[in-house]
Amino acid sequence: MADVRSDGRLPLTIVGGFLGAGKSSWLRHQLYTRRFGRVHVLVNEAAELPVDDLLLGRADRLEVLAGGCACCTGRAALIAALRRICDDATGAGAGAIDALVLETSGLADPAAIAGALQEDPVLVRRIVLARTIVLVDAGAAMEQLAGEHLARRQIEAADEIVVTKAAGTDLPQRSRLVATLRLLAPGAAVSWAEFGVEAPRETDPAAAPFDLPEPEAAAPILAHRLDAREAGGWWALSAWLSALLHARGDRIVRIKGVITTPAGRLLLQSVRHHVQPPEILPDAPQGAGDPDFIALIGRDIDEQRLLRSWDTFVRAL
Ligand SMILES: Nc1nc2c(ncn2[C@@H]2O[C@H](COP(=O)(O)OP(=O)(O)OP(=O)(O)O)[C@@H](O)[C@H]2O)c(=O)[nH]1
Structure with a gap:
């Protein structure tokens, strides 16, 4: 340095x-x-x-x-x-x-x-x-x-x-x-x-690189925000997210969110199709307000449809 x-x-x-x-x-x-x-x-x-x-x-x-x-x-x-x-x-x-x-x-x-x-x-x-x-x-x-x-x-x-x-x-x-x-x-x-x-890994120095074709033109990757205060807890939410990833997993690159549960604040994440095990976060600083939200990052996501689906899910709880 x-x-x-x-x-x-x-x-x-x-x-x-x-x-x-x-x-x-x-x-x-x-x-x-x-x-x-x-x-x-x-x-x-x-x-x-x-x-x-x-x-x-x-x-x-x-x-x-x-x-x-x-x-x-x-x-x-x-x-x-x-x-x-x-x-x-x-x-x-x-x-x-x-x-x-x-x-x-x-x-x-x-x-x-x-x-x-x-x-x-x-x-x-x-x-x-x-x-x-x-x-x-x-x-x-x-x-x-x-x-x-x-x-x-x-x-x-x-x-x-x-x-x-x-x-x-x-x-x-x-x-x-x-x-x-x-x-x-x-x-x-x-x-x-x-x-x-x-964590060193063995590799073969004689290996050939991947093919790197010219990437196809694609829509920009954008972040969308969902208010998760009414999300009904981790299990209901993970069911909705799994269904979303199943239907739209090709478009969703990353999900991150913070949900308050009786066990504490949980960080939930997915990278591509994989939902990661939730992680318990330290308590929110006093006065930080209700932090529950989900950030959904991907391309070609119709925000109106996403919000409608989210509303339907929240109202059905
Ligand atoms: N197995 C494994 N998982 C990892 C490793 N690093 C991160 N992860 C997992 O990958 C996910 C993303 O990790 P982050 O460290 O948040 O990745 P990031 O690059 O900061 O993510 P963005 O800021 O959203 O771009 C989390 O679920 C991590 O637990 C690693 O070295 N090994």
């Missing part, structure tokens, strides 16, 4: 990767091990209501930029936040942090963010891009790299690639994935991790 003391600029690490690749899970472990020292973490989420900040317990400072991707619609908010952090780092908060980490939304192109920082006349003198670390889901990578321009651009921007979720992949699949990653990002270091912990 670039040294903040070398020229007075704060080192920034960008943590990127496609929706659900494992960015927050990886970063949570790095914060636990204090890899970045005293750090200010910025979390950018495509959905209006953030979830990732709930998962990142150990940052010295943490703030969320929600509802706009930092590489495009949320760019101005990112620049403003970084300028403010820099002002604080040389003012009242001098000496409080050693580094910045930006966890991008899964829809961000890290190179566009790096470009925006370079073009900003203030930030270019106060922040240095230390590394771009890109997370890749081993099971989903082939489909994503074949079908999504964005997934390729994310890899191309990486100085370091961390492959997650390798359980269930075989040697040929892993080897071809690494060959593809090396083709797209020849200079990047590639490693393997499970929930942030290094």
Whole structure:
């Protein structure tokens, strides 16, 4: 990592990767091990209501930029936040942090963010891009790299690639994935991790990369929000979500939500077709309001139909 003391600029690490690749899970472990020292973490989420900040317990400072991707619609908010952090780092908060980490939304192109920082006349003198670390889901990578321009651009921007979720992949699949990653990002270091912990995997260096045809033109991936205060608990909700994924699983890339249950607040998630086991979250800070919601991220989703289906479900409870 670039040294903040070398020229007075704060080192920034960008943590990127496609929706659900494992960015927050990886970063949570790095914060636990204090890899970045005293750090200010910025979390950018495509959905209006953030979830990732709930998962990142150990940052010295943490703030969320929600509802706009930092590489495009949320760019101005990112620049403003970084300028403010820099002002604080040389003012009242001098000496409080050693580094910045930006966890991008899964829809961000890290190179566009790096470009925006370079073009900003203030930030270019106060922040240095230390590394771009890109997370890749081993099971989903082939489909994503074949079908999504964005997934390729994310890899191309990486100085370091961390492959997650390798359980269930075989040697040929892993080897071809690494060959593809090396083709797209020849200079990047590639490693393997499970929930942030290094987990080296065997690969064959002679393997050929995947075919990378020109991805077909596709509708943009958008975030939709459902109010889940009346969702009737985890079991009813998971039945509705399973039915939705069964009917529209090809269009839904990611679901994240927070539901209050008698057992506590539950984080529910799906990545592609897979509904993950729910996770118990820490209690909401006092005054944070009722947090129950679901963020549904996908393409070609008819929002009116989705809301009608949701209403019907909620009214039938
Ligand atoms: N098996 C396995 N599952 C993982 C790993 N990392 C993340 N997951 C699971 O994958 C899902 C998505 O993980 P996140 O860390 O939220 O992924 P993300 O990239 O931050 O997601 P977005 O911010 O929505 O793009 C969760 O259900 C995690 O439990 C990993 O290393 N191994």
